[in-house]
Amino acid sequence: MSTQPIIISASPHVHSDRTSKKLMYDVVIALIPAFLVSLYVFGIRAFIVTAVAIISCLLFEYLIQKYLMKTEVTIGDGSALLTGILLAFNLPSGLPIWMIVIGSLVAIGIAKLSFGGLGFNIFNPALIGRVFLLVSFPVQMTMWPTAVENNTTIADAVTGATPLGVIKEGLMFGDTMSTIATKIPSTVELFIGITGGSIGEMSALALLIGGVYLIVRKVITWHIPITMLVTMAVMTGIFWMVNPEQYANPLIHILSGGALLGAFFMATDLVTSPVTKKGMIIFAIGIAVITVVIRLFGAYPEGVSFAILIMNAFVPLINTYFKPRRFGSKIKSKIV
Amino acid sequence: MLKTFPKGGIHPPENKITAEKRIRRMTVPKVVYVPIAQHIGIPSEIIVEKKDKVEIGQVIAKSGGFVSSNIHSPVAGVVTKLDMIIDTSGYKKQCIVIRTDVKNESNFEEKEYPLKSQIKMAPKAILQRISDYGIVGLGGATFPSHVKLNVKEGVKLDCLLINGVECEPYLTADHRLMLEKADEIVVGIKILLVALNINKAIIGIENNKKDAIKLFKELTKNEPNIQVAVLQVKYPQGGEKQLVKAILGREVPKNGLPLDVGVIVHNVGTVFAIYEAVQYNKPLTERVVTVTGKKLENPSNFWVKIGTPITDLVEEVGGLPEGTRKLVNGGPMMGKAIKNTDVPVTKGTSGILIISEEEASRGEAKNCIRCGECVFVCPMGLEPHLLMNLTEKGFYEKASNEDIMTCIECGSCSYVCPSHRPLLDYIRFGKNIVKKLQTAKN
Numbered sequence: 001m002s003t004q005p006i007i008i009s010a011s012p013h014v015h016s017d018r019t020s021k022k023l024m025y026d027v028v029i030a031l032i033p034a035f036l037v038s039l040y041v042f043g044i045r046a047f048i049v050t051a052v053a054i055i056s057c058l059l060f061e062y063l064i065q066k067y068l069m070k071t072e073v074t075i076g077d078g079s080a081l082l083t084g085i086l087l088a089f090n091l092p093s094g095l096p097i098w099m100i101v102i103g104s105l106v107a108i109g110i111a112k113l114s115f116g117g118l119g120f121n122i123f124n125p126a127l128i129g130r131v132f133l134l135v136s137f138p139v140q141m142t143m144w145p146t147a148v149e150n151n152t153t154i155a156d157a158v159t160g161a162t163p164l165g166v167i168k169e170g171l172m173f174g175d176t177m178s179t180i181a182t183k184i185p186s187t188v189e190l191f192i193g194i195t196g197g198s199i200g201e202m203s204a205l206a207l208l209i210g211g212v213y214l215i216v217r218k219v220i221t222w223h224i225p226i227t228m229l230v231t232m233a234v235m236t237g238i239f240w241m242v243n244p245e246q247y248a249n250p251l252i253h254i255l256s257g258g259a260l261l262g263a264f265f266m267a268t269d270l271v272t273s274p275v276t277k278k279g280m281i282i283f284a285i286g287i288a289v290i291t292v293v294i295r296l297f298g299a300y301p302e303g304v305s306f307a308i309l310i311m312n313a314f315v316p317l318i319n320t321y322f323k324p325r326r327f328g329s330k331i332k333s334k335i336v
Numbered sequence: 337m338l339k340t341f342p343k344g345g346i347h348p349p350e351n352k353i354t355a356e357k358r359i360r361r362m363t364v365p366k367v368v369y370v371p372i373a374q375h376i377g378i379p380s381e382i383i384v385e386k387k388d389k390v391e392i393g394q395v396i397a398k399s400g401g402f403v404s405s406n407i408h409s410p411v412a413g414v415v416t417k418l419d420m421i422i423d424t425s426g427y428k429k430q431c432i433v434i435r436t437d438v439k440n441e442s443n444f445e446e447k448e449y450p451l452k453s454q455i456k457m458a459p460k461a462i463l464q465r466i467s468d469y470g471i472v473g474l475g476g477a478t479f480p481s482h483v484k485l486n487v488k489e490g491v492k493l494d495c496l497l498i499n500g501v502e503c504e505p506y507l508t509a510d511h512r513l514m515l516e517k518a519d520e521i522v523v524g525i526k527i528l529l530v531a532l533n534i535n536k537a538i539i540g541i542e543n544n545k546k547d548a549i550k551l552f553k554e555l556t557k558n559e560p561n562i563q564v565a566v567l568q569v570k571y572p573q574g575g576e577k578q579l580v581k582a583i584l585g586r587e588v589p590k591n592g593l594p595l596d597v598g599v600i601v602h603n604v605g606t607v608f609a610i611y612e613a614v615q616y617n618k619p620l621t622e623r624v625v626t627v628t629g630k631k632l633e634n635p636s637n638f639w640v641k642i643g644t645p646i647t648d649l650v651e652e653v654g655g656l657p658e659g660t661r662k663l664v665n666g667g668p669m670m671g672k673a674i675k676n677t678d679v680p681v682t683k684g685t686s687g688i689l690i691i692s693e694e695e696a697s698r699g700e701a702k703n704c705i706r707c708g709e710c711v712f713v714c715p716m717g718l719e720p721h722l723l724m725n726l727t728e729k730g731f732y733e734k735a736s737n738e739d740i741m742t743c744i745e746c747g748s749c750s751y752v753c754p755s756h757r758p759l760l761d762y763i764r765f766g767k768n769i770v771k772k773l774q775t776a777k778n
Binding site for chain 1: 343346348349426505577581587588589590591592660661662663664666668669670671672673674675676689691695696697698699702703704705706707708709711712714715716717718719721739742745747750751752754755756758760761764
């Protein structure tokens with residue numbers, strides 16, 4: 001017999017090899033394709049923004065946990081790293097560095113740690129950081145460096161609006177969709193990723209690859225992303241069919257404005273989404289409806305971030321009312 | 337598509353390393369320790385005294401009430417003492433210690449029992465035999481079989497399910513028994529059909545035991561009353577409610593029994609024990625036990641006499657390997673960890689699992705990240721993360737309203753939790769308190 005004592009514990013005596021840390025790093029891996037595209041499109045700026053966001057998120061988590069909260073430091077669990085990446089992916093590549101640092105502080109300090117740290121936050125930290133910056137620095141947050149013609153990397157000076165911004169502006173000035181269509185990238189370009197926008201939302205293709213990876217690795221289920229995208233397509237599709245000159249077609253809506261980034265990476269954040277599949281579907285429909293309403297009738301051209309944050313607030317309620325069906329409850333007797 | 341239950345479930349690594357090993361007969365131990373509480377219900381009453389001579393198969397403790405069972409001497413020998421020993425539950429329980437008479441040949445003869453397929457007994461007599469010979473559910477729950485089979489007048493019953501699922505990883509006792517005693521099990525099923533006066537039985541076997549499926553399909557080809565259901569490999573399919581749902585699509589109501597939907601479920605081991613009791617007057621004094629573990633020299637399946645100390649079994653497979661950190665009575669998902677190998681084998685011991693250093697320790701519990709994984713895998717449609725939270729904070733009333741009492745303790749939630757939270761530990765604790773509160777109220 002070995003010298004070490006025998007362990008007595010309650011069953012089960014085995015555990016699957018999944019850990020929260022592995023889940024977090026799987027999401028990081030899934031974001032790599034989108035990051036590579038943004039490196040190609042924005043060059044070194046994409047790297048700088050992402051690196052600054054990651055480093056400041058990790059640093060703030062460390063400092064706050066060590067000196068302010070005096071609790072265990074958890075920067076190794078991958079969660080702050082992920083918040084940093086997602087925050088950066090939601091920012092324009094030309095944003096001044098000090099603003100990124102402020103965004104990180106808000107994301108980690110206010111949205112995550114002030115609620116009690118990992119697992120206790122109600123709102124998606126990266127989105128809180130992004131929306132804080134958006135309402136505080138609206139000018140810088142909507143200056144999008146765009147891809148230069150002929151496909152080389154971007155010059156800092158060239159800025160323009162995102163496709164959805166162009167559409168919103170155009171419609172406000174009374175243009176029809178057919179005129180506007182000439183000013184925005186084609187659907188194919190949107191799909192591959194040559195467009196204006198924040199770092200992570202460039203290529204629909206890259207985001208889809210990452211999303212499929214997450215579903216295959218069972219980090220997320222299809223319920224939130226698919227429900228959200230389908231609902232968006234149906235809603236915008238109805239408006240588009242009613243009046244194609246006033247409303248953009250559903251493909252443009254889905255391929256631009258961070259819809260895919262939101263559907264696969266932001267709305268599916270484990271902590272801030274419902275725990276049941278029924279709940280997830282309700283949650284995703286809510287996000288889609290709010291997004292479309294903001295995009296079509298609101299002041300902002302893009303609405304995914306706001307929609308997700310609004311629905312985040314409903315998650316506790318959804319969890320309370322959409323429970324899994326208990327085995328053996330409410331059944332008809334089925335004796336044959 | 338193979339049949340399975342629709343909600344929840346997991347598929348842990350099967351690790352059925354002893355699936356190819358024939359069941360060997362374990363050497364008769366020098367001393368047996370027979371606890372009197374080997375079944376669910378009232379412990380049996382001891383009817384022997386110190387220094388009494390007992391014969392093999394003699395009743396040494398008789399049923400203590402309706403839900404109770406007789407206990408028979410597994411060996412011929414002398415009662416040396418009536419003692420309190422720690423059994424697999426971890427508590428001290430009363431037990432009869434018998435020293436084997438090494439000169440008595442009945443202890444060592446290895447009789448071959450030829451197949452006896454003619455059923456001569458009437459239903460009442462069969463039930464009496466099952467009750468007299470101390471048959472209890474051998475799948476692990478050890479519920480006295482005669483109580484389960486005693487169906488009241490007017491209760492609708494139309495199907496007997498035979499549980500050959502063995503969904504626990506590592507264990508192969510039922511699998512081997514099905515391969516080696518298939519004919520006997522089929523006769524046992526017919527006996528039960530006679531006893532219950534019904535004409536439909538279905539054997540449920542998971543698809544990882546293809547040889548057993550083939551064998552039983554072959555054997556029941558000309559048996560219109562017996563079918564084989566091939567099931568997808570999924571834990572906890574061996575749970576009664578899950579099995580009924582998987583095979584028949586019927587859902588046992590909350591807090592109900594399979595009988596409420598016209599079904600009785602018996603484990604293959606139990607069916608074999610019933611066969612032996614009815615056809616050969618053999619009381620339940622031995623059972624198949626899988627002794628297994630990745631580091632063991634020679635993991636095996638054994639015919640073991642009830643009361644054999646686990647030490648003997650461990651020696652038979654080459655001793656405890658270096659670095660053993662956990663001993664489990666049963667499978668890795670629902671088995672009980674035991675403190676040492678002095679504990680005896682009882683009617684409910686389906687396996688002994690020896691776990692080494694790397695697998696024994698639990699990961700450190702982290703914050704719940706609300707991933708919902710526990711909710712997805714719960715076969716009962718519960719929310720384990722919520723039940724743990726409510727129990728942790730002392731909201732037992734709320735936990736009770738969230739159906740904490742319907743938890744079958746399969747452990748799927750704790751198994752999958754990426755934050756290594758001890759979900760089932762808390763749920764068990766909560767169930768205990770809720771139970772106490774309910775009794776206090778009544």
